[in-house]
Amino acid sequence: MSLNCPKQFKEALTKFGVQERKEIKIIRNTKTEVRARCTKSNYPWMIYASYDSVTKRFVMKTYMEEHTCQITYKNKRVTTKWLARNYSSKYKRIASMRLVELKELVKEDLKVEMSLMKIRRAKLRAIADLQGQLRKEFAILWDYLGEITKSNPGSTTVI
Secondary structure, three states: EEEEHHHHHHHHHHHHHHHHHEEEEEEOOOOOOEEEEEEEOOOOOOOEEEEEOOEEEEEEEEEOOOOOOOOOOOOOOOHHHHHHHHHHHHHHHHHOOOHHHHOOOHHHHOOOOOOOHHHHHHHHHHHHHHHHHHHHHHHHHHHHHHHHHHOOOOOOOOO
């Protein structure tokens, strides 16, 4: 597994933890290396990745595959920021959904139990992100209007 940066590796760890329903704890996190293990101290599962100076990429170096702990329905790696980023792109109707519906959707999709407060914060963050994207698009609209009036002098343009 070869990635560009530790951030991508941590994102992959979060997705792996959600998919396998295991809680993963990052032990060491620097610019050049990331080490993670199972939160249950009795289990040997561990993964280590670091920056490789030859390939100039972030490469997985050690992976102990045996992960036999029980599945969990709580995952601390699934944060409001992670939920907002993944669900705002998946579901555009997130702004109109009720919190209970969104909680059920997360539980059904990810098999992770979340509090209503965390769901609320994720929903607000997703809405703020969507509004920020709209502001950027409307800012481009004014540039487009300027280009039209420059290329077609004498034409009427109204926004």
